[in-house]
Amino acid sequence: MQSNTEQRLVHSFGINNAFTTTNEKRYLEFKKEAVHKVHLTNDKWQRLAEEAQMIIKGSLSDSRIPLMPYIQILTLRIVLSIMFDVDALALSQAAIDVVTASINDLWKKSKLASTPNDAFQSQHRFRVALHDLLPDHDLDDPTSNPLNLILPAYETLWRIVLLGFVEIRFRTRHGDTQSACTFALRAFLADPSGPDNSRKSSTREDIESDGTRNITAFDIARELLRLYPSTKRVYRVFDSSPDLTAPVSVAADVEAIDRSTAIWGASAGAFDPSRWVPSVTVVDMEKEKEKEKERRDAYMPFGVYPFLCPARKDFGRRIIALLVASLVVGVGVGAEVGVGKGAKEEEGKGEEEDGWRLEVPEGWRDVVSKGEEPLPSERGSFEGWALVKREDVRT
Secondary structure (H helix, E strand, O other): OOOHHHHHHHHHHOOOOOOOOOOHHHHHHHHHHHHHHOOOOHHHHHHHHHHHHHHHHOOOOOOEEEHHHHHHHHHHHHHHHHHHOOOOOOOOHHHHHHHHHHHHHHHHHOOOOOOHHHOHHHOHHHHHHHHHHOOOOOOOOOOOOOHHHHHHHHHHHHHHHHHHHHHHHHOHHHOHHHHHHHHHHHHHHHOOOOOOOOOOOOOHHHHHHOHHHHOOHHHHHHHHHHHOOOOOEEEEEEOOOOOOOOOEEEEEEHHHHHOOHHHHOOOOOOOOHHHHOOOOOOOOHHHHHHHHHHHHHHOOOOOOOOOOOOOOOOHHHHHHHHHHHHHHHHHHOOOOOOEOOOOOOOOOOOOOOOOEEEEOOHHHHHHHHHOOOOOOOOHHHHOOOEEEEHHHHHO
8 A cells, every 4th residue: 555655756756666556566577677777797886986986077167066966966867877877977967957956846845735736747847858868768657757766766865975975074073084984985986896895904903993994985885874864764554453444554763763872872873984893892792792683683774674675785885885985085185174154274274276165054064064963864954055165265
């Protein structure tokens, strides 16, 4: 049975996929297609890394760049490359702009009561842009609508990529962790198809002296998925209540579980990828194993059985690492940590001329720069956030 949320997505985007259908055959058909789409060759991962870095390099000419649409455009180009094997660099920028803006607008409207004007069939400009990007797809057939594949990948990616980029590049409270993350992400970009188990060192001395020295790009992705789960709540609608009189809707608060201090410790609200580095200093190993099992059971960024995300095995963590790495390296070169329009340069850190500063509304300044709590992650939270060239800040 469809929930109200799923029904609104069908209305707004004209889709019929595993997230909206009640037909088991269609569910299995879509799941099989999605699994195939995200099973990428090593060469494809390398091409994606190259495409992402070239997109970023070619899009930093303006002195002020609104952050949310910038991340959304990068994400959509890469998603289209993955799902439909198109050249991410050759896609029409005008069409990409329309599609990202339309998805954002319709997604917000889908949270409200539906109207005929919000129906996918009424979105002429959106449909024309989609056709320009993917001319071989039938937008009037809910089963073949390319948004079936685009929306789950795009909507679960752009926000976590934005937050990961800001966490690593612009939150000043990380210190050594920031340097370790940047090092790990640079190493990952050199081999984006490499195994999810390579650490700089596994010696007892290194781990005991500084866990951050062993952070990998996959640790970063795991931590981002914990702190900023792409799906904050998992909803299930069961056929009937125990008394067999009415359907029952149940929701699991994934975000609350992932930020629980009872499970993740006092630093549950902080971005700390070193929590995923194996420890060799634990005195009570049995107790640590119990705690590890509790965390493993609580960690569900890709859903729960039987409805597990096709991206769970490798793709999800790897594509997050790839996009965040491309941004940190591409935008971060020479950049200085700081937020706020007109914020003063830190002493001894104003020499680079190619740096960027994160501009946020005044009310967000302390939260973004030095807060110990998670960044805001609601869609409307990023209004007014922008990358500003250092020389522009000076003037």
